[in-house]
Amino acid sequence: MRAVVRATYYIALRVSFRRSKLCKAARPPANSAQPPIVISRPEPPLTMRTKTIKALAVSLALAVAPALAACGEREPTSGGPASITIGLSAQPDALDPALSYAPEAWESLWLVYTPLLTYRHAEGEAGTELIPGLAEDLPTISDDGKTYTLRLREGLEYSDGTPVKASDFEHAIQRVLNLESPGTPFFTGIVGAEDYVERGKPKADIEGIETDDDTGEITITLTKPDGTFSNVLAMNFAGLVPGDTPFEDLTKTPPPGVGPYELTDSEPNREFVLERNDSFDLPGIPRGQIDRITATIVKDPRRATEDVISGRLDYIVDPPVPDQLAEVRERYGDRFKEFTTISTYYFFLNSRIEPFDDPKVREAVNYAIDKRAIARLFGGLMAPTCNFFPPGLPGYQRLDPCPWGDPNAAPDQERARELIREAGAEGAEVTVWGNNEPEPERVTEYYADVLNQIGLDAKPKVIDSSVYFQTVGNERTEAQTGFANFFQDFPHPANFMTVVDGDAIQPTNNSNFGNVDDPEINAGIDRLSKEPDLRAVKDQWAQLDRQLVEDAWLAPYGNRMLTTFMSERMDFDRCSLVHPLYQNDYTSFCLK
Amino acid sequence: MVRFMLRRLLAMVLVLLAVSVVVFLIFNVIPNGDPAARMAGKQATATQVEAIRREWGFDEPIWVQYATTMRKVFTGDLISYTNRLDVDEEILRGLPATLSLAIGAAVIWMVLGVAFGAFAALRAGRLADRAISVLALVGISVPVFWLGALMSHYLGFRAGIFPSGGYEPLTRDPLGWAYHLVLPWTALALLFVGLYSRVLRASVLDGLRQPYVETARAKGLSERRVLVGHVLKNSLIPIVSLWGLDFAVVLGGGAILTESVFDLDGVGQFAADAIAQLDAPPVLAVTLLGAFFVVLLGAVVDIVHAALDARVRVT
Numbered sequence: 001m002r003a004v005v006r007a008t009y010y011i012a013l014r015v016s017f018r019r020s021k022l023c024k025a026a027r028p029p030a031n032s033a034q035p036p037i038v039i040s041r042p043e044p045p046l047t048m049r050t051k052t053i054k055a056l057a058v059s060l061a062l063a064v065a066p067a068l069a070a071c072g073e074r075e076p077t078s079g080g081p082a083s084i085t086i087g088l089s090a091q092p093d094a095l096d097p098a099l100s101y102a103p104e105a106w107e108s109l110w111l112v113y114t115p116l117l118t119y120r121h122a123e124g125e126a127g128t129e130l131i132p133g134l135a136e137d138l139p140t141i142s143d144d145g146k147t148y149t150l151r152l153r154e155g156l157e158y159s160d161g162t163p164v165k166a167s168d169f170e171h172a173i174q175r176v177l178n179l180e181s182p183g184t185p186f187f188t189g190i191v192g193a194e195d196y197v198e199r200g201k202p203k204a205d206i207e208g209i210e211t212d213d214d215t216g217e218i219t220i221t222l223t224k225p226d227g228t229f230s231n232v233l234a235m236n237f238a239g240l241v242p243g244d245t246p247f248e249d250l251t252k253t254p255p256p257g258v259g260p261y262e263l264t265d266s267e268p269n270r271e272f273v274l275e276r277n278d279s280f281d282l283p284g285i286p287r288g289q290i291d292r293i294t295a296t297i298v299k300d301p302r303r304a305t306e307d308v309i310s311g312r313l314d315y316i317v318d319p320p321v322p323d324q325l326a327e328v329r330e331r332y333g334d335r336f337k338e339f340t341t342i343s344t345y346y347f348f349l350n351s352r353i354e355p356f357d358d359p360k361v362r363e364a365v366n367y368a369i370d371k372r373a374i375a376r377l378f379g380g381l382m383a384p385t386c387n388f389f390p391p392g393l394p395g396y397q398r399l400d401p402c403p404w405g406d407p408n409a410a411p412d413q414e415r416a417r418e419l420i421r422e423a424g425a426e427g428a429e430v431t432v433w434g435n436n437e438p439e440p441e442r443v444t445e446y447y448a449d450v451l452n453q454i455g456l457d458a459k460p461k462v463i464d465s466s467v468y469f470q471t472v473g474n475e476r477t478e479a480q481t482g483f484a485n486f487f488q489d490f491p492h493p494a495n496f497m498t499v500v501d502g503d504a505i506q507p508t509n510n511s512n513f514g515n516v517d518d519p520e521i522n523a524g525i526d527r528l529s530k531e532p533d534l535r536a537v538k539d540q541w542a543q544l545d546r547q548l549v550e551d552a553w554l555a556p557y558g559n560r561m562l563t564t565f566m567s568e569r570m571d572f573d574r575c576s577l578v579h580p581l582y583q584n585d586y587t588s589f590c591l592k
Numbered sequence: 593m594v595r596f597m598l599r600r601l602l603a604m605v606l607v608l609l610a611v612s613v614v615v616f617l618i619f620n621v622i623p624n625g626d627p628a629a630r631m632a633g634k635q636a637t638a639t640q641v642e643a644i645r646r647e648w649g650f651d652e653p654i655w656v657q658y659a660t661t662m663r664k665v666f667t668g669d670l671i672s673y674t675n676r677l678d679v680d681e682e683i684l685r686g687l688p689a690t691l692s693l694a695i696g697a698a699v700i701w702m703v704l705g706v707a708f709g710a711f712a713a714l715r716a717g718r719l720a721d722r723a724i725s726v727l728a729l730v731g732i733s734v735p736v737f738w739l740g741a742l743m744s745h746y747l748g749f750r751a752g753i754f755p756s757g758g759y760e761p762l763t764r765d766p767l768g769w770a771y772h773l774v775l776p777w778t779a780l781a782l783l784f785v786g787l788y789s790r791v792l793r794a795s796v797l798d799g800l801r802q803p804y805v806e807t808a809r810a811k812g813l814s815e816r817r818v819l820v821g822h823v824l825k826n827s828l829i830p831i832v833s834l835w836g837l838d839f840a841v842v843l844g845g846g847a848i849l850t851e852s853v854f855d856l857d858g859v860g861q862f863a864a865d866a867i868a869q870l871d872a873p874p875v876l877a878v879t880l881l882g883a884f885f886v887v888l889l890g891a892v893v894d895i896v897h898a899a900l901d902a903r904v905r906v907t
Contacts, residue, residue: 268682
């Protein structure tokens with residue numbers, strides 16, 4: 001008996017001590033044929049005899065027994081379907097195209113539910129180009145800019161074999177409007193959409209949508225010209241689903257779609273599965289290279305990063321946490337990259353409330369903030385900027401020189417103090433609003449410090465992130481200044497301008513937190529938004545961006561950067577395309 | 593016994609009612625916590641917000657909303673405001689992980705707490721006692737999120753001895769289940785081991801000075817029988833009461849930090865996510881579950897208390 005216990009104890013010690021090395025040795029690099037290396041070590045003398053130690057030894061042996069078995073958990077990478085596992089830090093808001101408004105869900109859903117129009121699968125500005133999706137061509141737009149006509153491609157089928165009909169488009173929009181989707185505001189410009197929402201009857205007709213299943217023609221009439229409507233048609237919300245898809249959240253049983261992948265399994269808060277749709281074939285849209293993508297929820301971002309390092313995950317949607325970034329950059333740089341998203345982080349300056357109703361105070365803020373320091377608060381995942389429009393957005397033209405100084409250089413706080421003195425705002429009380437997510441909280445505290453340094457009397461007010469934007473967007477809050485950001489819904493400057501459009505100010509749910517209300521800018525937005533040919537007016541949009549920054553209506557400081565981090569077995573160099581809207585493009589993923 | 597059970601049942605209903613009212617009211621007085629406005633998304637118009645309010649019943653009087661919500665809790669129709677998932681289903685999905693964590697850790701902390709506490713009392717003032725005191729102090733002082741993170745990183749990720757997190761269902765792989773829970777059990781139990789050993793030590797030392805111990809010794813009982821049959825049995829009374837409440841709290845989702853650090857996806861982590869999003873339905877349901885377990889385990893503790901202490905009767 002004693003011999004058994006001694007042996008168990010010894011095995012436990014050896015196995016637990018070496019498990020990581022054994023695993024590393026037993027797990028060859030992709031396609032490697034090398035046999036595992038077993039490291040030998042002199043056996044330690046066995047001297048402990050107490051019952052406690054024996055009990056511990058048995059427990060430990062039992063505990064580590066599965067460890068070795070776990071070494072061989074990963075599937076082989078060759079000879080069989082190519083499968084990968086990716087990690088998300090949270091369950092997406094929905095896995096239903098009518099309801100989802102979260103980037104981590106869009107990354108998957110745009111490959112499952114192709115709308116009438118979509119974007120080219122390319123990096124940089126090329127990726128912002130609209131191309132026909134399920135429609136034969138880009139829409140024909142009437143002279144008054146109110147009527148969009150498209151024709152469905154012939155012979156299309158959903159992933160379950162159901163034929164695609166033109167009327168499915170109206171059904172998809174009805175689902176958005178009837179399910180109180182966050183996508184509703186994008187479609188209320190369609191004639192009759194507001195009435196449809198108010199009536200609350202799913203099967204009611206939306207007057208402005210006419211479809212013909214025989215010819216595949218779809219005609220959409222708007223209440224007023226909207227140059228962004230082609231982009232709206234390319235949103236995931238407008239992804240087609242069969243006409244009999246129920247009016248309910250189908251996250252647990254996602255409906256079929258038309259796309260390079262299909263959602264075959266969904267267990268909320270645990271995982272969902274994308275399988276390649278072998279029948280998919282649309283011009284301009286690549287088919288996937290990976291057969292099966294299992295998206296699993298790993299709520300701890302630190303563990304998710306560790307899992308990519310150890311190969312348990314092949315890719316993670318969210319960036320590593322800041323204190324892991326340095327190690328990842330340094331040790332795994334060959335499978336890690338950072339990219340700038342089409343987003344802007346800024347401080348809103350409420351021009352209706354003292355002291356920010358004085359342009360000099362707003363200018364002072366722009367002179368005072370150190371954009372490099374803020375980038376550091378984001379772990380370096382923030383590109384300092386001067387513009388409100390982010391790089392990559394059509395209409396972006398770098399402001400050089402920047403009126404408030406080089407965003408990558410030290411700020412001019414002396415000038416800022418002068419301006420505060422000139423405005424007579426010294427000692428003015430300011431509440432700086434921010435939310436309690438890690439980076440925004442740090443930035444809010446930094447910003448309050450800066451305002452104090454230039455002569456204001458600022459105090460940070462940090463509230464819960466789940467009610468933050470609703471709070472500062474409520475006119476009764478009278479928020480003076482604070483944290484704000486904007487990620488594109490689609491790559492069009494008008495989309496960004498919604499947060500500075502004076503005509504869009506509303507008492508609640510207002511996203512123009514600074515109440516920017518410049519008649520010239522408002523008129524410019526109104527005029528340019530009607531223009532369907534964005535290329536023709538890109539320079540004019542750039543001029544509006546310049547005016548917004550020069551008049552210091554807000555204080556932009558950076559564009560958020562995100563990351564791509566892959567396991568060793570992924571072919572990072574050849575197969576990691578970053579799309580400007582949907583970020584990492586899974587159709588580009590492949591194994592070594 | 594019947595009267596006792598009826599009284600407890602009534603108390604349970606009252607406690608659950610009070611807890612539900614308080615939690616429901618808290619979510620209704622949070623500034624800008626209007627779920628309709630949050631669900632409507634960016635730049636939603638008043639019409640859209642109103643449509644949601646009507647559809648979800650947020651325009652009803654508060655007592656009607658409360659009654660509707662409570663009905664949904666018990667009929668299984670409660671829906672999350674943020675991701676529209678069925679709350680009861682999500683709790684049931686997370687319960688196996690929470691139960692596994694709670695039961696395993698509770699057994700560990702009870703056994704080790706009693707063993708260390710009794711040992712320290714018998715060696716009072718000696719080196720072993722002092723060493724256990726220091727260890728207990730460390731166990732009580734070390735925050736579970738810190739200890740858990742260290743264990744997960746060094747024993748899980750760096751050394752690869754244990755998984756750094758995640759939960760493996762018992763039904764799918766019993767060995768894997770235990771293997772995934774070794775670190776969470778240890779991290780959670782350490783806090784309680786320290787606490788319980790200190791309480792038991794004091795209780796045993798107090799017991800040793802009681803006249804009935806002298807009587808037992810005078811009767812010629814062996815020291816072992818005196819200790820186990822008399823001192824320890826009486827000293828366990830406060831421990832049992834503590835254990836019942838602690839176990840109930842952990843069972844009802846109280847091990848939020850441990851579940852989050854080890855990504856166990858149990859009821860506690862579900863509650864933490866819901867709280868972070870001010871999602872009232874899941875918070876209400878988890879709070880009721882916690883209250884239910886506290887009341888239930890309170891009753892069990894009373895019964896065990898009566899069995900241990902002849903002066904106490906369950907009536």
